[in-house]
Amino acid sequence: MLEEILKYLSVYLLSTVKFFGGPLAGISLGLSYLETVLLTIAGMMTSVVVFSFLGRRAANWLVRRRIKNNKPLFSRKSRTIVKVWNSFGVTGIAFLTPLLLTPVLGTVVAALLGVPKKSIFLHMLWSAVLWSVTLTFMTFKFQEFVTMLF
Secondary structure, three states, rough: HHHHHHHHHHHHHHHHHOOOHHHHHHHHHHOHHHHHHHHHHHHHHHHHHHHHHHHHHHHHHHHHHHHHHOOOOOOHHHHHHHHHHHHHHHHHHHOOOOOOOOHHHHHHHHOOOOOOOOHHHHHHHHHHHHHHHHHHHHHHHHHOOOOOOO
């Protein structure tokens, strides 16, 4: 029983910080497709809820940290995020969050850009569902392919 809880907790917690890690952890721990999808979605959405409330404070902390470490305020990544925002708005940010950003960074960016919390939740939820289903499916199919080879 404790072993199962630790498996679930591993996938869930990994998905709060690095979305793609959820499907990889789920398959490596022997969880089912549905369990992996649901835990990955739950992990991302936990980060979204927490950081949508802490978004501006987290962004200000990051800016102070970059200044303290003498790093430029605008990096290639931040310029790309602004381009995505200008072209696609919150939909683009949400779409790319699981793939290129992290649930934390994507949520902080959306909050910093003034997206209402309700809109952040809605867009990040459809993105989490879409990418969890897709990435978990791809991970499971890749495992089947590798198993067939060896």
